[in-house]
Amino acid sequence: MERGNLTVIREFVLLGLSSSAKQQHFLSILFLCMYLVTVSGNMLIILGIVSDSYLHSPMYFFLSKLAFVDICFISTTVPRMVVNTFTGTHTISFAGCLTQLYFFISFVNMDSLLLCVMAYDRYVAICNPLHYTTLMNPRFCVQLVSGLWVVTFLHALLHTALMARLSFCDSNIIHHFFCDLNVLLQLSCSDVSCNVIVIFTVGSLVALTPLICILISYAFIFFTIMKITSTQGKQKAFSTCGCHLSVVVLFYGTASAVYFSPSSSHTPRKDTLSAIMYTIVTPMLNPFIYSLRNKDMKKALQKAFCKGVVFH
Structure with a gap:
């Protein structure tokens, strides 16, 4: 398909993680292992929460x-990358690229919003324990999560629709392992000013509002913890909050480096490394930080496995 003297590109080539075939295969195997650990760990979380009625509380509802x-x-990025590496097929259609972009934006936003909701849940539990059951009732929790899904899907649809109107007529080489906003904008031969404005306005609102709410929640939690007279209680609370905040810093720090830094500072290597941190490393760490170190979760998993063994 041509427009004037330019060929309009309808297919992209994902270069992956490295220009070296050996390194690419090694990294693909590494990330496949990390993917399997992530899926297994998070599936165990869901299994433990579903199987134990004791964990049917707002905190574990959000955790599931x-x-x-x-x-x-x-799953929006790693499986495709692994398949591309071992089949030698690195192309992706324009429609496939937009589909990957849509689901990637949806899930990355939902991840950040759930981190925010979990911080609010802890704030209510620690700072307003007498009103916890009233404020965080099951109906409200379901409505809250449903509302967040609507917000994330609409936000992703906005970015995807704006991307779909652009033309790509110069290069179809993507120096990345998935179709991301910035790399596609850099390839476009259209005016991308509208896309950039939306990223820095709507994108900032959706991304930074949860972060601000998380920081405010933990600030109140911190002051409440300081009033605890028990040293052991303080250490336990600080340990838990420290782990949660480390994930927040890792997730938001690397994501912000990709989406909200000046375009002149972007390099393929920098963007790829940042993307690996918040798309692969953070989801893998969440099961260990949020639940596999949790005594109640360990008991629930032990019960689930014991029931499975007895039933078998």
Whole structure:
């Protein structure tokens, strides 16, 4: 398909993680292992929460949703990358690229919003324990998560629709392992000013609002913890909050480096490394940080496996 003297590209080539075939195969195997660990860990979280009625509380309800989103999040990028590497087929259609972009944006936003909701849940539990059951009732939790899905899907649809109107007529080489916003904008031969404005306005609102809410929630939690007289209680609370905040910093720090830094600072290597951190490493760490270190979760998994063995 041509427009004037330019060929309009309808297919892209994903270069992956490295220009070296050996390195590419090694990294693909590594990330496949990380993918399997992520899926297994998050599936265990869901299994433990579903099988144990003791864990049917708002905190674990949100945790199960985060586990599900993390599975979907990492599944939008890693499987395709691994298949491309071992089949030698690195092309992806324009429609396939937009589909990957849509689901990637949906899940990355849902991940950040759930982190925000979980921080709010902890704020209510620690700072307003007497009103916890009233504020965080089951109906409200279901409505909240449903509303977040609507927001993330509409936000992803906005970016995908704006991307679909662009033309790509110069190069079809993507120096990345998946179709991401910035790499596609850099390839476009159209005016991308509208896309950039949306990223820095709507994107900032959707991405930074949860971060601000998380920081405010943990600030209140911190001051409440300081009032605890028990040293052991303080250490336990700080340990938990420290782990949660480390994931937040890792997730938001690397994502912000990709989407909200000046275009002049972007390099393929920098963007790829940042993307690996928040698309692969963070979903893999979440099961260990949020639940596999949790005594209640360990007991629930032991019960689930014991029931399975007895039934078998």
